[in-house]
Each structure stands twice: as structure tokens, then as C-alpha cells.
Amino acid sequence: MSLNQRSVDPRFSLNQWTTRHWPLPDLVAGCVDRGVRGVGLWREPVAEYGVARTAKLVRDAGLSVTSLCRGGFFQRPDAVAENRRAIEEAAELGAPSLVLVSGGLPEGSRDVDGARERVAEALAELAPYAGEHHVQLAIEPLHPMYCSDRCVVSTLGQALDLAAPHPPDQVGVIVDTYHLWWDPAVYDGIARAGAEGRISMFQVADWTTPLPEGVLTGRGMLGDGCVELRRFREAVEAAGYAGPIEVEIFNTELWAMPGAGALDLTLARFAEHVL
Template identity: 55%
Template sequence: MSGQFARLSLNTMTTKGWTLREAVEATAAAGLPAIGLWRDRVAEAGVDAAAKMVRDNGLRVSSLCRGGFLTGVDDEGAALDDNRRAIDEAATLGTPELVIVAGGIPDRDLPGARARLADRLARLVPYAAERDVRLALEPLHPMFCADRAVISTLAQALDLAAPHPARSVGVVVDTFHIWWDPNLAESVAAAGAAGRISAFQICDWLVPMTPDPLVSRGMMGDGVIDFGAIAALVRDAGYTGDVEVEIFNETVWATEGSTVLEVMKQRYRDLVAPALTG
């Protein structure tokens, strides 16, 4: 795989209506080299079958979404078990990057939730390291702090990662979640310098937001994010990995998958790719 799409990856959430097989075959047919997988699609196919399917179609897995949800009060054992399974799945799928969504606050104690997260991350690192899987901490937009992720900025993710080897704990740069950050340039540079950029995920910020903020993500170009500027930061930070398009959006989901793939390729080519190599 080469040329202008040599780093473009389809995240299965973007074409939510497709089975894993449909997504894998369409991604390969579209000339893309990589696919980002969600665990629900992998589970439907079975992890060994999924790994074979991806391999047989000549694709690599840019990341597996997701582990995490490590902030609960009463469910530590179950949460750790589920994350170990996710690490095993990532290893079987041959992807080095397991995206970790931290989890929210089960009560009003935000520092407590963050402390539990740090403790449990430390317990998972050796298991992940043994399997050559990196735990890719994803800062989520601060509007998800209560219910989804107590990691809200790249700087905070890097602080959490710092005690652990760069090969075992990284961070995810997702445009939707971090475009507003006044310290974005410094944080992306720091993530690159630390060798910790696990993934670069892209989608746009729509104005106005949709009523459910979870599905307020847009196709690149449909919102207000300057993809060229952020791609240049990621480039200057030394990141050479895949660029994964992950869009949660009811309109995109209602659109025929092959059309979504085509639009995604055009927008990537026009808005993102030039800055990646520029």
C-alpha cells in the first residue's frame, strides 16, 4: 500500500452498520492499508477469525477500541479482567495499540476516581508489556468527564503515562476531543518527544452540537476544526503512524458505507494529508 492513502485507516464505528467482514473487505477494496476495530465487531466474528480476516485482506489493525472504564468503586476485579481480555484481543489481532477510555466518576469524588485509574493502570501495565500491547490513554472532551473519562487533556494523559515505559503506555490524539486545548501545541510536541503518540484519530466538531454530544462528531470539513494545523503538530511531533477516521454521527451512520468511505478519502486527501507530509 502506498501513495496518498498509505496511512489512512477506517475505524469500524464510522461505518457502524457494517459487519466486520463488510468493513474489512470495503476497506481493502478502497485501497486503504489499515482498519481500527471496536471490540463489539471483533466479538461478533470471534477474535481469531477477525485476526485472520484482517490478515487475509492485507490490512493492519491501527488500534483496538477499547479498554478502560477503570474508575468504578465496586467493580475493580471485573474491570481489570475485562481489560486483560482486551489486551489479549489486541495481541491476537496484531495491533500494538489498545485505546483506553478512562471511565467517569461514580460519585462526586473526581480526585478519587483519578487515583483509582492510576492504580489500576499500573496493575495492567505488566500484563500489557508481556504481550507487546500499548495502553493508549485517550483524553476525552471535558464534557464527558462525568460519565466517560476523567482524562480530559493530553497533558493529563502524559502525566498519567509518565511512570510507565513509553512502549507500554501511550496517548491518543483525537481532534474532536482536544482541538480546543490552549496547550495543544505544547502537549502534542511533548507526546511526540516522549515517544507516546499511540494513535491519531480524526473527526470534526459540529456547530451547533447535536442534542446527544456523544454523536456530535462530523466528517472532516463539516465542522470547525483546522485539520491542517493539528496534522502539522502531529507531523512535527514525529508521528508516522496511521490516521484513523472515527465518526459517531447518526447521519453518517444512515449513509451507505461505501459513500462514507469515498467522502472520507476525499476529505482526508484535501484537508489532512497535505499537512502530514508538508
């Protein structure tokens, strides 16, 4: 085993979107070469490669799928059927959780309360189906700037309230530093999530300003911004979470790097700023 392999924290998981343009076989080979044990996958590249083929590739490499992204977008008319398919894909991949981004307002709507009610209704329909497939629905609150078009769930407290009617093995929450660092109640929320057994995943990225024009690609490399990454990690651990830590960074400069170089930089920053 190489020095790099020995030095990688076993909790580290590479979210596929961090090295977005790295072909899946190369990503898997690169993770194995560096001793990375987990990968967070996305439905679009998995569909392109084939779900069954991806499951075999990852399994044969000895990697774990730490999550599948993403379901949700409940403002769409076909949302429940599409999310059922996503649950089935997660189960086939061996992913313990399906990340849910709730979706924003329906076109032409100003009814944010109604949009949140639709999320609750969809969860009620989907949670038992997820339970049958041994997949946990993982509600991800997004920063409020995404509320209108992408996610009407903005705080960890809101996510936990939506999860509350359902068994923890069916519905949990994502703690993502990029989206939650600003929330004054986030550490109370993390403690509550831990007490309820609902922390599905801990994801890390940094917040840098000024944001680029395309805010979707504005996540900062670990250590480049203002987020107390280590404090978050200590908080989720204190709440009882001992699972993977996914690095999920949407950043055009990172995507322009060769995949192996981007992974090496990510691993180095993870060790320096998260651990």
C-alpha cells in the first residue's frame, strides 16, 4: 500500500460532481489508487454509463457508494414517479441514501408555503417506498438564494420538521457546510438531527465571495473561504455521526483540472482544513 493510501482518512468520500468531467472508470481507478474508499454518485453520469454497469464497476473496485444525488424537485408534475425510479437506482447501486433537493416554486407561483406543503405530501408518498428498498431519503436544505428556483427548504430546522413524521431509517437530512454555514441555529439543528438519528450525510465545501455570476458553480475549495469546516465536523461527530464525509464542490476551475490533480488537491485540503 502506498503512502498516499495509508494517509487518506477512511471517512473521506469523493462526490462525483467535484471532479465532474472525470469519466467514471477513471474516477473509480483514481480513488482506488489513492486509497479513497467512498464515492457519492450522480444519476446523470450513472445513467450514461448504465446503472447495473456502474454498480458492478464500483463493487468490483471495493468502493462504497455513499449517496446518490439527486431526487426531489417536487414542483414537477412527474416528481413522484421520477423519485420512485431514483430510489430503485439507489438500491441497485447500494447507496444508503438518496439526496433530495426539494425544488423551488412552480412556474408563475409566489406560494412558498404551498411549495413546502407539496414537499411534505411527496415525502408521505415516497417514504414507505424508500423503506421497502432500504434507502433513506436525505433532505438537503440549500442556501436561501436558491429558494425560488431550486429548493424551498433553506434551514436544517425546516428539513428536520419535514422529516419528523417519518421513521429515521426512511427520511433523514444532509448537513452541507456550503448551504448551512450562515444559519444561526445550525448547531442546535445538528444536535437535534443526531438525537433523532437523522444525519444521512455530512458534505463539505467552502463559501467564497464575491460569488461568480453562475452561483451554482460558486462553491469554494476547502480552506479558501469563511466556513468553519472543522467546527462543523466536530459538531456532527458530537451528535453521533460517524459516517462518510463527502467533498462536494461545484467549481469551474476545479473542473478544468485533470481529475487526478483535482482529487489530490481535494485530499490535501481535506486533511488540512476538515480533520
